[in-house]
Amino acid sequence: MSNIIRTKNAKDKIRKNSVLRPESAPSAQALKSDTQPAVVFCRPASLRDIETHYCAGCGHGIIHRLICEVIDELNIREKTIAVAPVGCAVIAYDYWDFDVSEAAHGRTPAVATGIKRVRPDNIVFTYQGDGDLAAIGTAEIVHAANRGENITVIFVNNGVYGMTGGQMAPTTLAGQKTATTLQGRSLRREGYPLKVLEMLAVLPGTKYLERVAVNSAQEVMRARRAIRKAFVTQMQGKGFSMVEVLSMCPTYWGMTPIQAAERIKNDVATFYPLGLVKG
Amino acid sequence: MAKIRIDKQRCKGCYLCVVNCPNNLIKIAKDLNSKGVKSVYFSGGKCTGCAMCALVCPECIIEVYR
Amino acid sequence: MSKKEILMCGNEACGEGAILAGCRFYAGYPITPQNELTAYMARRMNETGGVFIQAESEIAAINMVFGAAVAGARAMTSSSSPGVSLKQEGISYLAACELPCVIVNIQRGGPGLGNIAPAQGDYFQAVKGGGHGDYKMIVLAPNSVQELLEHTFLAFDLADKYRNPAFILGDGLLGQMMEPLQIPSRLESKTYDKRWALTGCSGRKPNIIRSLLLSEGALEEHNKRLQAKFSAIKEAEVRYEALNVKDSDLILVAYGSVARMARAAMSEARAKGMKVGLIRPITLWPFPEKILKETCARAKKFLVVEMSAGQMVEDVKLAVGDKAEVNFLGRMGGGIPSEEEILQHIEAII
Numbered sequence: 001m002s003n004i005i006r007t008k009n010a011k012d013k014i015r016k017n018s019v020l021r022p023e024s025a026p027s028a029q030a031l032k033s034d035t036q037p038a039v040v041f042c043r044p045a046s047l048r049d050i051e052t053h054y055c056a057g058c059g060h061g062i063i064h065r066l067i068c069e070v071i072d073e074l075n076i077r078e079k080t081i082a083v084a085p086v087g088c089a090v091i092a093y094d095y096w097d098f099d100v101s102e103a104a105h106g107r108t109p110a111v112a113t114g115i116k117r118v119r120p121d122n123i124v125f126t127y128q129g130d131g132d133l134a135a136i137g138t139a140e141i142v143h144a145a146n147r148g149e150n151i152t153v154i155f156v157n158n159g160v161y162g163m164t165g166g167q168m169a170p171t172t173l174a175g176q177k178t179a180t181t182l183q184g185r186s187l188r189r190e191g192y193p194l195k196v197l198e199m200l201a202v203l204p205g206t207k208y209l210e211r212v213a214v215n216s217a218q219e220v221m222r223a224r225r226a227i228r229k230a231f232v233t234q235m236q237g238k239g240f241s242m243v244e245v246l247s248m249c250p251t252y253w254g255m256t257p258i259q260a261a262e263r264i265k266n267d268v269a270t271f272y273p274l275g276l277v278k279g
Numbered sequence: 280m281a282k283i284r285i286d287k288q289r290c291k292g293c294y295l296c297v298v299n300c301p302n303n304l305i306k307i308a309k310d311l312n313s314k315g316v317k318s319v320y321f322s323g324g325k326c327t328g329c330a331m332c333a334l335v336c337p338e339c340i341i342e343v344y345r
Numbered sequence: 346m347s348k349k350e351i352l353m354c355g356n357e358a359c360g361e362g363a364i365l366a367g368c369r370f371y372a373g374y375p376i377t378p379q380n381e382l383t384a385y386m387a388r389r390m391n392e393t394g395g396v397f398i399q400a401e402s403e404i405a406a407i408n409m410v411f412g413a414a415v416a417g418a419r420a421m422t423s424s425s426s427p428g429v430s431l432k433q434e435g436i437s438y439l440a441a442c443e444l445p446c447v448i449v450n451i452q453r454g455g456p457g458l459g460n461i462a463p464a465q466g467d468y469f470q471a472v473k474g475g476g477h478g479d480y481k482m483i484v485l486a487p488n489s490v491q492e493l494l495e496h497t498f499l500a501f502d503l504a505d506k507y508r509n510p511a512f513i514l515g516d517g518l519l520g521q522m523m524e525p526l527q528i529p530s531r532l533e534s535k536t537y538d539k540r541w542a543l544t545g546c547s548g549r550k551p552n553i554i555r556s557l558l559l560s561e562g563a564l565e566e567h568n569k570r571l572q573a574k575f576s577a578i579k580e581a582e583v584r585y586e587a588l589n590v591k592d593s594d595l596i597l598v599a600y601g602s603v604a605r606m607a608r609a610a611m612s613e614a615r616a617k618g619m620k621v622g623l624i625r626p627i628t629l630w631p632f633p634e635k636i637l638k639e640t641c642a643r644a645k646k647f648l649v650v651e652m653s654a655g656q657m658v659e660d661v662k663l664a665v666g667d668k669a670e671v672n673f674l675g676r677m678g679g680g681i682p683s684e685e686e687i688l689q690h691i692e693a694i695i
Contacts, residue, residue, distance in 0.1 A: 037282065041333040041343035054337065057293030061337030078547035081416070093553045099543040101415045101554040104438050107408035110400070114412020114420070115543065117396045118370060122545050140408070143401035217299045217331035257293035
């Protein structure tokens with residue numbers, strides 16, 4: 001946790017920039033009279049201080065923040081170029097305070113390849129959902145990985161197409177009900193959920209592959225370490241790095257956010273095992 | 280003494296912080312915020328500043344002081 | 346001698362034009378009849394320290410070019426008809442995001458897999474916008490190996506100048522044939538301000554490349570701005586070749602390799618005493634409407650010759666209106682209109 005401890009200067013910055021409303025805080029007065037408490041957690045500088053469009057309990061907000069924390073910690077904000085997907089995270093560039101390009105649905109790794117090859121000294125990462133990466137963009141991710149492109153991929157697996165209304169994704173679990181699998185995903189009819197990391201692990205071009213989750217504080221800390229390691233892998237010039245993040249979609253899972261977090265632990269992570277896949 | 284600050288008006292009411300606080304110090308308010316959501320509030324007490332609440336907050340609206 | 350002359354095929358000349366223009370990023374996928382271009386770029390990128398990627402698909406290739414353009418590089422991809430169909434999604438995004446790049450289509454017979462013979466069946470796709478949405482590309486139609494080099498060089502300049510994709514519409518005949526080529530010893534390539542490119546936000550506010558505009562009216566505003574740009578291109582960048590248009594009764598209209606046969610037929614017809622001229626559009630978009638309009642003050646008959654079922658002929662009809670009679674001679678699926686065939690049509694019409 002030492003990496004999120006801020007200095008007094010950071011605290012001053014927060015006081016100046018945040019939109020803390022009186023009713024949400026003990027009051028500015030009370031804070032002043034304190035013996036200067038240290039800020040141990042606040043919004044990372046690379047994450048813009050605006051409200052997101054995500055549903056309550058959606059994991060995207062956490063993952064956006066983790067990326068920003070890592071970028072700030074590694075001091076690479078001014079070198080970073082991100083490629084945003086098509087999907088719920090399509091307007092990630094509204095939230096991140098660094099250079100971001102959009103890409104056509106699934107073409108994200110091809111766009112990142114073009115950027116990184118032209119500007120090898122920049123840090124280039126893609127942020128992709130399971131529809132973007134594991135369905136329409138399967139060719140692009142496999143070949144970027146196989147070429148060993150020195151990029152980082154953050155792959156958000158929530159097992160459903162959120163932006164378009166909760167249809168089945170390649171990663172949807174067997175039996176899971178979606179807008180297009182009303183009786184639940186049938187393995188015979190719709191095939192098996194795709195384990196992308198395991199698939200990519202056999203390629204010599206992939207250097208670091210890890211699966212994490214954001215359903216609890218412990219898992220979020222692990223996720224942060226993995227995202228950091230992925231960026232460091234790129235900074236060391238080792239080659240393709242990817243972190244798959246199991247994330248909640250309470251809206252299209254038809255659950256409360258707390259139930260959705262539980263489902264990750266009980267159902268999703270049992271099919272998609274957490275931990276290092278390669279690296 | 281550790282404490283947290285929550286930007287109550289931006290709370291969407293997922294309550295992940297509530298279940299992740301090891302000392303159950305975050306409670307659900309009875310009144311609604313400007314979103315029409317029963318937001319969370321810090322009830323005070325023995326906060327250790329562990330930041331578990333902030334780690335799981337998708338809105339990034341919890342600040343932790345120690 | 347300030348110019349050196351060498352023998353080169355059209356595909357290679359196109360590649361050399363790109364290299365001379367400072368293109369240092371190429372991504373492509375094998376397809377006949379443009380393969381010499383991809384192979385040439387593989388060699389020349391290696392020699393010039395540029396980036397060559399043989400992509401997993403045409404779709405990936407155009408999106409790699411998108412990425413390279415995002416990062417501010419001069420980038421190119423090339424293909425032939427079926428492959429260019431695959432690129433249409435990417436082209437729409439490039440145009441929407443106002444990213445400069447050059448795309449080459451060495452056309453072959455279609456539809457479908459068709460054959461590998463020369464054709465001009467992709468005119469509509471190139472000129473009218475093969476992808477979704479309202480956009481335009483600057484489309485250049487060379488008719489010789491020399492022009493393949495020069496037009497490709499020019500395309501990079503126009504693309505950067507207008508922040509828009511530029512397109513070379515060639516065909517298998519031009520790509521494959523060899524002609525003496527003069528490589529200009531000095532070609533001045535302008536450099537353009539690319540402050541919009543993604544380079545990392547060091548010392549400036551972050552840049553964003555996007556085409557998704559959701560707020561009320563924003564997309565319409567963006568479209569209006571694009572249309573204003575297209576109007577400016579229409580004003581300034583029309584290119585064509587006009588031969589004997591002042592005194593002719595019949596005007597041939599043809600582009601690319603077909604214009605070579607049309608030109609020969611014109612000479613033959615004039616030798617026989619028929620007053621025949623030729624208009625060869627060099628930019629297919631913007632289309633040289635004005636010269637066509639002016640020409641029909643005297644010429645009351647037009648003969649459009651294409652290697653298609655009749656695509657450019659529609660633009661000629663739009664330009665000429667009811668001021669003249671527009672005839673058409675087209676061959677498809679790899680058929681090439683011969684000089685004699687064109688001459689016969691001239692004699693029948695005039």
